[in-house]
Amino acid sequence: MTDDTGALSIDFLVGFTIFLLAFIWVASMIPGIMVGLQSYTIDYDAVAYRTGVILVEDPGWPVSPPWESFSDFQKSNMTRFGLAVSKDTPNILSQDKVNRFFCTTFVYPDDYHTRAIFGDYPYGFNISLKDAAGEYQSVGSITPLGYGTIRRIVKIKGPSNATIGTGNYAKYPSFYNKTENVTTHVFSFLIDNPRLLDDVKNPAYQIDPAREQLTINVTDLRATITDYPTAVPPIENMTSTIELVNVRVYKKEGALYSNVPLPASEYPFVNGSSTRVTSMPVPHTDNVTIKLTPYYFDLMKAQNCQIYLALGFNVTPPSTFLNNTQALPDFNNLDAKLTFENVNTTPFNYNYEVENVTQPHLRDAVLEVAVWSGGG
Amino acid sequence: MKNSDGQLYTIEGLAAALVMLLTAYFVINATSVYTAGDTHITDMQLEALGTDALRVMDANESRLTGSPLRNIISNVTFTDNQTFGTMFGNLINSRTGAAADHIQYSASYSYRDLGDNSMKSMFINASRNLSGGEHAVRATKWVIANVKGDGLPGDSSYIPGFSPPQNRSVLVEVLLWRD
Numbered sequence: 001m002t003d004d005t006g007a008l009s010i011d012f013l014v015g016f017t018i019f020l021l022a023f024i025w026v027a028s029m030i031p032g033i034m035v036g037l038q039s040y041t042i043d044y045d046a047v048a049y050r051t052g053v054i055l056v057e058d059p060g061w062p063v064s065p066p067w068e069s070f071s072d073f074q075k076s077n078m079t080r081f082g083l084a085v086s087k088d089t090p091n092i093l094s095q096d097k098v099n100r101f102f103c104t105t106f107v108y109p110d111d112y113h114t115r116a117i118f119g120d121y122p123y124g125f126n127i128s129l130k131d132a133a134g135e136y137q138s139v140g141s142i143t144p145l146g147y148g149t150i151r152r153i154v155k156i157k158g159p160s161n162a163t164i165g166t167g168n169y170a171k172y173p174s175f176y177n178k179t180e181n182v183t184t185h186v187f188s189f190l191i192d193n194p195r196l197l198d199d200v201k202n203p204a205y206q207i208d209p210a211r212e213q214l215t216i217n218v219t220d221l222r223a224t225i226t227d228y229p230t231a232v233p234p235i236e237n238m239t240s241t242i243e244l245v246n247v248r249v250y251k252k253e254g255a256l257y258s259n260v261p262l263p264a265s266e267y268p269f270v271n272g273s274s275t276r277v278t279s280m281p282v283p284h285t286d287n288v289t290i291k292l293t294p295y296y297f298d299l300m301k302a303q304n305c306q307i308y309l310a311l312g313f314n315v316t317p318p319s320t321f322l323n324n325t326q327a328l329p330d331f332n333n334l335d336a337k338l339t340f341e342n343v344n345t346t347p348f349n350y351n352y353e354v355e356n357v358t359q360p361h362l363r364d365a366v367l368e369v370a371v372w373s374g375g376g
Numbered sequence: 377m378k379n380s381d382g383q384l385y386t387i388e389g390l391a392a393a394l395v396m397l398l399t400a401y402f403v404i405n406a407t408s409v410y411t412a413g414d415t416h417i418t419d420m421q422l423e424a425l426g427t428d429a430l431r432v433m434d435a436n437e438s439r440l441t442g443s444p445l446r447n448i449i450s451n452v453t454f455t456d457n458q459t460f461g462t463m464f465g466n467l468i469n470s471r472t473g474a475a476a477d478h479i480q481y482s483a484s485y486s487y488r489d490l491g492d493n494s495m496k497s498m499f500i501n502a503s504r505n506l507s508g509g510e511h512a513v514r515a516t517k518w519v520i521a522n523v524k525g526d527g528l529p530g531d532s533s534y535i536p537g538f539s540p541p542q543n544r545s546v547l548v549e550v551l552l553w554r555d
Contacts, residue, residue, distance in 0.1 A: 014390070015389070015390075015393075018390065018393055019393075022393070022397050025397075026397075026400070029401070029404065045417040045421075046417075049420065049421075049424075052424075056428075090431070091428055091431050091432055091435070092435065128472035128473075129472065130470075130471075130472040136472065138472070148417075149421075150421060150424065151421065151424075151425060151471065152424065152425075152428055153425065153428035153429050153431075153432050153467050153468070153470070154428070154432065155432055155435055200439060202439075204435065204436075205436070205438065205439035352439070354440070359438055359439060359440070360438070360439075361437060361438050362435060362436070362437050362438065363437070364432065364467065364470075366467075366470045366471060366472055367472070368471065368472045368473075
């Protein structure tokens, strides 16, 4: 007797096989639906775009004092690299920030990854900048095939600076020179922060010592010595000895003056040297360059105060020299009120006068960010 | 003896299953978005470039000079059209590497004509004529420009002036594309 109990229907077998095949087929098809959206370059392009935005539209963090004013030893204070002058001026980069960003003392990729690229993935990257004059700066590796990129067009705000030289001396001899033959001469500058911030509001064109480095070059010092060959001893500017005695800094807050120490990190450069002097007095000084960093202005809380700088010189033999300050009672015991509110003192005003100060100038540049995989 | 054991009775069922699977396949394929993954990225890059270029052209070089874009819009002459072309072309095609890019553009601006209260559009400059087949993206910038021309009837090609003249906003629009 035939019995079909336990027999497997061939219909069921075929149907189940077809179902399984179809299920496997459909299941394998599902990831393919997303193929159109699956691209590595999307991620790289997005990271490049984000980095471009951070660099071009953000001033970085901290803002005051700005991150670029910290030394390598204070690197931990730098939270985010941003190159914009301020958050209100996208696409306008600060020269100081650019210089610091591309400096050789930062470590690639670690220093940049945590402050500009971000993310846990170890991206490789190359960030390059070329200005209209063709000056090229970059950081990072050579770009491999298959990288994400963004290109941003920017302007770089050049710093303001003042150069005092023979042109000034010839134009305003009585302003820059004292006619008496004496040994000690004092030349002073006024940095009127409240006026600087008030006269020009737009950060793109503003002179703000608390945000950007301030540079004053005093050149052709010998030209201010009037030859007097018949004097005893004879005075000849080529053979006279010029000594930079010291640089004194005074802060005027309200009506009160206070003497602010000048740290060694703010000491001047002399005779065209690329490094600051390590001590003063400096014998044999032909020219002096003062570079005051935003960090110093922040340190002395001078963002809204007038700052007076006084350069003291000793000239041997006694002669005429660069001098616009009636230092009272003397340079070593300077009374700021008596000195700077004296009718015989006319400090060089670092302001928006084009004749005095080279104003901030914007120049075109292009910034490119390339991002890829692997940190190579 | 012939019987029906082992026969596949449901050939219709098999056919129906295949039809359903094919249908599902076509439906899924039809509803999948097959945009090329990077298309919107390249569009974004072009748009960012165009916006940057207009923004940079509208920035004064110094406190004592005017915005080049504003000057161009305020004094449209043949020379100024070429000035725009030179400046804008150089900006969008400049790269940090040696080779320049090859991005094309067509620029115009629009404004409100106070005479008949209508919107007017003026062509500025183009690196190549639009044929309609380009995949172009748009970048725009509002520019405050001076009233143009001397207000005489012959100045119909300029922005019709107020009396007295005063600044007004115009919308500069640039289409950018790659060959």
